[in-house]
Amino acid sequence: MTSPMLSVCGLVAYDGSNYHGFQVQVGVPTIQGALEGALAAITTPASRVVGSGRTDAGVHANGQVIVVRLPWRHSVADLQRAWNAHLPPDISLRRLVLAPEGFHPRFSALSRTYRYRIDQYDPGGYPPPRRSPLTERYGLFVPRPLDLEAMRAAAEALVGEHDFATFGQPPQGVNTVRRIFEAEWRVVHTDLPPLDDFPGRRIVFTVRANAFLRQMVRNLVGSLLEVGRGRWSPDDMALALAARERSCSAPPAPPQGLIWERVEYPDQLGVWS
Amino acid sequence: MTSPMLSVCGLVAYDGSNYHGFQVQVGVPTIQGALEGALAAITTPASRVVGSGRTDAGVHANGQVIVVRLPWRHSVADLQRAWNAHLPPDISLRRLVLAPEGFHPRFSALSRTYRYRIDQYDPGGYPPPRRSPLTERYGLFVPRPLDLEAMRAAAEALVGEHDFATFGQPPQGVNTVRRIFEAEWRVVHTDLPPLDDFPGRRIVFTVRANAFLRQMVRNLVGSLLEVGRGRWSPDDMALALAARERSCSAPPAPPQGLIWERVEYPDQLGVWS
Numbered sequence: 171m172t173s174p175m176l177s178v179c180g181l182v183a184y185d186g187s188n189y190h191g192f193q194v195q196v197g198v199p200t201i202q203g204a205l206e207g208a209l210a211a212i213t214t215p216a217s218r219v220v221g222s223g224r225t226d227a228g229v230h231a232n233g234q235v236i237v238v239r240l241p242w243r244h245s246v247a248d249l250q251r252a253w254n255a256h257l258p259p260d261i262s263l264r265r266l267v268l269a270p271e272g273f274h275p276r277f278s279a280l281s282r283t284y285r286y287r288i289d290q291y292d293p294g295g296y297p298p299p300r301r302s303p304l305t306e307r308y309g310l311f312v313p314r315p316l317d318l319e320a321m322r323a324a325a326e327a328l329v330g331e332h333d334f335a336t337f338g339q340p341p342q343g344v345n346t347v348r349r350i351f352e353a354e355w356r357v358v359h360t361d362l363p364p365l366d367d368f369p370g371r372r373i374v375f376t377v378r379a380n381a382f383l384r385q386m387v388r389n390l391v392g393s394l395l396e397v398g399r400g401r402w403s404p405d406d407m408a409l410a411l412a413a414r415e416r417s418c419s420a421p422p423a424p425p426q427g428l429i430w431e432r433v434e435y436p437d438q439l440g441v442w443s
Numbered sequence: 444m445t446s447p448m449l450s451v452c453g454l455v456a457y458d459g460s461n462y463h464g465f466q467v468q469v470g471v472p473t474i475q476g477a478l479e480g481a482l483a484a485i486t487t488p489a490s491r492v493v494g495s496g497r498t499d500a501g502v503h504a505n506g507q508v509i510v511v512r513l514p515w516r517h518s519v520a521d522l523q524r525a526w527n528a529h530l531p532p533d534i535s536l537r538r539l540v541l542a543p544e545g546f547h548p549r550f551s552a553l554s555r556t557y558r559y560r561i562d563q564y565d566p567g568g569y570p571p572p573r574r575s576p577l578t579e580r581y582g583l584f585v586p587r588p589l590d591l592e593a594m595r596a597a598a599e600a601l602v603g604e605h606d607f608a609t610f611g612q613p614p615q616g617v618n619t620v621r622r623i624f625e626a627e628w629r630v631v632h633t634d635l636p637p638l639d640d641f642p643g644r645r646i647v648f649t650v651r652a653n654a655f656l657r658q659m660v661r662n663l664v665g666s667l668l669e670v671g672r673g674r675w676s677p678d679d680m681a682l683a684l685a686a687r688e689r690s691c692s693a694p695p696a697p698p699q700g701l702i703w704e705r706v707e708y709p710d711q712l713g714v715w716s
Contacts, residue, residue, distance in 0.1 A: 183575045183576055183577060184576055184577075185576040185577055185580070230577055232575065232577060232638070232639055233638070233639070250573075254573060259576065259579075260576045261576060262573050262574050262575060262576050263573060264572065264573040264575065264641070265573075283638055285638070299537065300523075300527060300535050300536065300537045300538075301535050302456045302505065302535060302537065303456055303457055303458040303532065303533045303534060303535050304456060304457075304458055304503055304505060304581060304702065306532075307458070307580065308577060356634070356635055358633055358634070358635045359633065359634050360631055360632065360633040360634075361629070361631070361632050361633075362629055362631045362647055365505070365506070365556055365558070365649075365704040365705045366505055366506070366704070366705075367715075368537070374635055376638075429577065431638040431639070432638045432639075442640075
């Protein structure tokens, strides 16, 4: 009376505020640990959840992709429902499907897309504007002017295939060459009239690459913030990149502004269809 | 060596998730309690913080207004800095100024503006879309179609001076007549391309009135959701209003979607200028 083994692939969203990152670590709450713990409540023996990558402590995700092989005798929809019922409210399994033949959440990926959100207020008068608790859980509050055009110019220099050794260590091996397809700052305009009379704007950095080094997005954003503040010129960004030297990066931007939005797979795999 | 007494008026934003509402209650965390506790760390004797109104447990604010009379010998900017330094991260004192002569945060107010945010997903396929932890802290997740035109028609019937006894009890006295100046549903369009491929939209209800009864906004939204789901017609909303009977309201919408955005005062008071 053993259950048949299934390989399922899931889309996971989480608020990373209360977790020490994705990967299981002894004695601290992690996303992978919570996913496996919830699964252990509904299946035996324990199954290992494999993610498409790691996130740092405090980083969020809308589209982490996981795969797990487990014994299950009911439908995949039933598994999704049961698994979600055992997850804490800050983690959600948004999709769950049978994994395509040969699918691996990391090795099958073509690219990953991250976003970094900044709520930037101009200091109009004294004292300067104060942070708003309603925006800082998923964004960085910056109470000073930022030169967006300079940040855009600096970001452009990152697009293409480069050795990003300045901006992070590889998760394994020694290869620090990555290809960035898109690295763009956008001002978020919405047609909902603001009721908050603080002078400011929300800017969002979207970056998509074949893969990222550890802390690479946060180091890139930290360095782009130096450009925005006028401490670095856009050319300094290109020089930092060319140095291929970890010490040439600015400190990483804080984790709470970072959201892992999506993992892109080849269409022919038909992962979610 | 006593300090001079100051009356100051502040603009307070808070994430209400971890509080039992604004008003002080014994043995549970409240916004007023946290504000007074932080103040007690920097001034003696203890001072009472007076708000422009209450919020329920779990409701958020961008623009709660408070007034407090306290002994202080330094600048108001110093007081704001010191007070903020003792507040928890989910509460922020965004502005602090000397209170205008005769100012009262509640009685001087002309109107209050609230917003209720809904993330509405259309069930495309089976199983239906799952909640996203990144949007549900400040919004309600509704995984079904909502008839927005019907909700708009129903909201229109609320504008004007009416007896709102169906939708709440008065905070004091017996008068349940209030004047709604604006009650409008908007779809939030933003020029940031969505990376989330779940079919859905964010809709926001903005309501401004001279004053509100207890739980009135949540009861109005709860009833408008009945209209959106097709269980009530827009006319049923007008009938519920005309009944002036608490039992004729739908259950209140959950608190986490509600944000108290602003309190409006007469220009000539020059509160923040």
